[in-house]
Amino acid sequence: MKKIKSIEDYHKEYKKSIEQPETFWSEIAENFIWKKKWDSVLKWDFNNYNVNWFLNGKLNITENCLDRHLSSKGNQPAIIWEPNDPKEKALTLTYKELHEKVCSFANVLKNNGCKKGDRICIYMPMVPELAIAVLACARIGAIHSVVFGGFSFNSLADRIHDADCNLVITSDGAYRGAKDIPLKSVVDEALKTCPTVKKVIVLRRTNSKVEMQNGRDVWWNDEIKKVNADCPAETMDAEDMLFILYTSGSTGKPKGVVHTCGGYMVYTGYTFKNVFQYNDGEIYWCTADVGWITGHSYLVYGPLLNGATTLMFEGIPTWPDAGRFWEVIDKHKVNIFYTAPTAIRSLEAMGLDFVKPHKLNSLRVLGTVGEPINAEAWNWYNENIGKNNCPIVDTWWQTETGGIMISPIAGITKTKPGFATLPLPGVQPVLLDESGKELQGNNVDGRLCMKFPWPGIIRTTYKNHERCKEVYFSTFKGYYFTGDGCRRDEDGYYRITGRVDDVIKVSGHLLGTAEIENAINEHADIVESAVVGFPHDIKGWGIYAYVICDRKRDDVEELKKEIIGTVNKFMGPIAKPDKIQIVTGLPKTRSGKIMRRILRKVAEGDVNNLGDTSTLLDPAVVEEIVKGAVK
Ligand code: 7RM
Numbered sequence: 001m002k003k004i005k006s007i008e009d010y011h012k013e014y015k016k017s018i019e020q021p022e023t024f025w026s027e028i029a030e031n032f033i034w035k036k037k038w039d040s041v042l043k044w045d046f047n048n049y050n051v052n053w054f055l056n057g058k059l060n061i062t063e064n065c066l067d068r069h070l071s072s073k074g075n076q077p078a079i080i081w082e083p084n085d086p087k088e089k090a091l092t093l094t095y096k097e098l099h100e101k102v103c104s105f106a107n108v109l110k111n112n113g114c115k116k117g118d119r120i121c122i123y124m125p126m127v128p129e130l131a132i133a134v135l136a137c138a139r140i141g142a143i144h145s146v147v148f149g150g151f152s153f154n155s156l157a158d159r160i161h162d163a164d165c166n167l168v169i170t171s172d173g174a175y176r177g178a179k180d181i182p183l184k185s186v187v188d189e190a191l192k193t194c195p196t197v198k199k200v201i202v203l204r205r206t207n208s209k210v211e212m213q214n215g216r217d218v219w220w221n222d223e224i225k226k227v228n229a230d231c232p233a234e235t236m237d238a239e240d241m242l243f244i245l246y247t248s249g250s251t252g253k254p255k256g257v258v259h260t261c262g263g264y265m266v267y268t269g270y271t272f273k274n275v276f277q278y279n280d281g282e283i284y285w286c287t288a289d290v291g292w293i294t295g296h297s298y299l300v301y302g303p304l305l306n307g308a309t310t311l312m313f314e315g316i317p318t319w320p321d322a323g324r325f326w327e328v329i330d331k332h333k334v335n336i337f338y339t340a341p342t343a344i345r346s347l348e349a350m351g352l353d354f355v356k357p358h359k360l361n362s363l364r365v366l367g368t369v370g371e372p373i374n375a376e377a378w379n380w381y382n383e384n385i386g387k388n389n390c391p392i393v394d395t396w397w398q399t400e401t402g403g404i405m406i407s408p409i410a411g412i413t414k415t416k417p418g419f420a421t422l423p424l425p426g427v428q429p430v431l432l433d434e435s436g437k438e439l440q441g442n443n444v445d446g447r448l449c450m451k452f453p454w455p456g457i458i459r460t461t462y463k464n465h466e467r468c469k470e471v472y473f474s475t476f477k478g479y480y481f482t483g484d485g486c487r488r489d490e491d492g493y494y495r496i497t498g499r500v501d502d503v504i505k506v507s508g509h510l511l512g513t514a515e516i517e518n519a520i521n522e523h524a525d526i527v528e529s530a531v532v533g534f535p536h537d538i539k540g541w542g543i544y545a546y547v548i549c550d551r552k553r554d555d556v557e558e559l560k561k562e563i564i565g566t567v568n569k570f571m572g573p574i575a576k577p578d579k580i581q582i583v584t585g586l587p588k589t590r591s592g593k594i595m596r597r598i599l600r601k602v603a604e605g606d607v608n609n610l611g612d613t614s615t616l617l618d619p620a621v622v623e624e625i626v627k628g629a630v631k
Helices: 007-019 020-027 061-065 067-073 095-111 127-141 153-163 183-191 221-222 261-276 293-305 324-332 339-348 374-384 465-473 513-518 556-568 596-604 620-627
Strands: 041-047 050-055 076-082 092-095 119-123 143-146 167-171 172-177 179-181 201-203 217-219 241-247 255-258 283-286 309-313 335-337 365-369 394-396 429-432 444-450 479-487 496-500 503-506 509-512 527-537 540-549 580-582
Touching: 020 041, 020 444, 020 556, 050 261, 067 095, 067 127, 067 513, 076 095, 076 127, 076 241, 076 324, 092 095, 092 394, 095 127, 095 221, 095 324, 119 127, 119 153, 119 540, 127 143, 127 293, 127 309, 143 153, 153 183, 153 556, 172 217, 179 365, 179 465, 183 374, 201 221, 201 293, 201 394, 201 496, 217 221, 241 261, 241 293, 255 261, 255 465, 261 293, 261 365, 261 394, 283 293, 283 324, 293 309, 293 339, 309 324, 309 527, 309 556, 324 335, 324 365, 339 374, 339 540, 365 374, 429 479, 465 479, 503 527, 509 513, 513 527, 513 540, 527 596, 540 556, 556 580, 580 620
Parallel strands: 076 309, 119 143, 119 167, 143 241, 167 201, 201 217, 283 309, 283 335, 335 365, 365 394, 540 580
Antiparallel strands: 041 050, 076 092, 172 179, 241 255, 429 444, 444 479, 479 496, 503 509, 527 540
């Protein structure tokens, strides 16, 4: 696949992608291996949402990730795995070894009753077997649904239910920093309410004690002994589902975002190569967990499609100390490093003493993803990690877009701190005002929408196409609505200003406020709650919860601890409220809708500016809330 070579080349490619999108994308798709070529490139309708790319094309994404590299790169590292504990040995899997392991595990799945079209839930730590499990599903045409290990049993059960999974792949436990997290027992708890699950495959990682349920639970290591490494890749239609990945929305129930085989492959393969300007032989490290879309697209699929070496890290940035990332970069001579602004800010706060001992001279390109990066963190990253010598790609995209949409091309697009800069070829962003009118020209602020499909676009929300239409294609007729606010500046550069709906990005994790409220309401004494975000120096956004308690509790501090414990238990530690305020009522309109605008202002500490409160059912509650606000 050819790479964009210069800014002129970018503009030329961009123009072509707009004027002749079908020619543009079919030329890119030709760089992949298809079992049968597509009949037509694109069929689409944003009004009654339906999109198909590479119609009737047949392929298997794992042949493109693995088999095709065997002759040229069989002995080159595909995955370098760095464990949580620096004292444990790192592991390298060559393309040949990875291929073998994926085929073997695909046979394990078959032996355990899995077939094309089945949904398989993967709930695992960041170990090579996680990537192997994902690829093994794709090998046999089973649909993977990876659930992030930081979610707890209730969230896990919701996701298993919604996808009707019949098999779960997990491990005894997970190491994260100094902690040892019991994954299998979370699965056991979740499965009490998931009768569709017939088998659980358990990998040994921490050697912690687990309960194995007879007839249901089997050990990965036992099963792998029963198979050989011969597993032909299932033939998939371009529009067959590749995976489901749940993402939070405005309601309590997460949405199962569906991506399909052909378009997702072409889009992640193309964007990986171009955005990072990947050169053969380079070591690439994306710090995202495979439980999130960034891990799917830019730790597993994008790099492997390009025959790259992808580094997978099991641990956390701050253990054993805040120099861990920088140590790993030197140890494995990482060339391209892709992480989240929240990680950068937290490491910046720890001070330069953790950076200084490390050379970092292998680095060529830096990237960020997941949330807006403030200029200060951008500059710190640029100076102290990139040594003013590595282009930074601030990549804007979403679970629903499958891959990067707005981003600099490394070393080619002139960057500006805080700006995702320009749309990639094939991406047609528009900014709309509240009435849905397209804002023309530069120096405008609006809602970010897309007016034309790209191959990685969401196809549906699992088993609920109406919801997909409603959430993404009904706010502005004829457009895909991202849910983000955005500015286009005087240079035509895009700067994402943040969400305009009821989801918040907390330490780079997208969380629905309604889902957090549901978890809080599991506490026996809580009758109602309302969660909003407030700006947080490190996390980007923090979680502020207003709760109504149905009996008088004098031990407020104890109550708050219990609430945090409840959220931890039902949803997981990523959703823990930072601030909790006990209130006797919530500001509601006469129709019973909570006025979150007011709650956000109070959480931000901006109480002199609450706007019109005259439509409230009971304006007195606002006074009480302002008085009791948690600083
Ligand atoms: C990849 C990912 C999507 C939301 C998105 C934005 C925010 C992501 C950036 C960003 C500013 C960025 N998928 N977002 N990247 N905001 N600059 N470079 O994060 O589905 O988990 O979240 O994340 O609000 O809508 S996601």
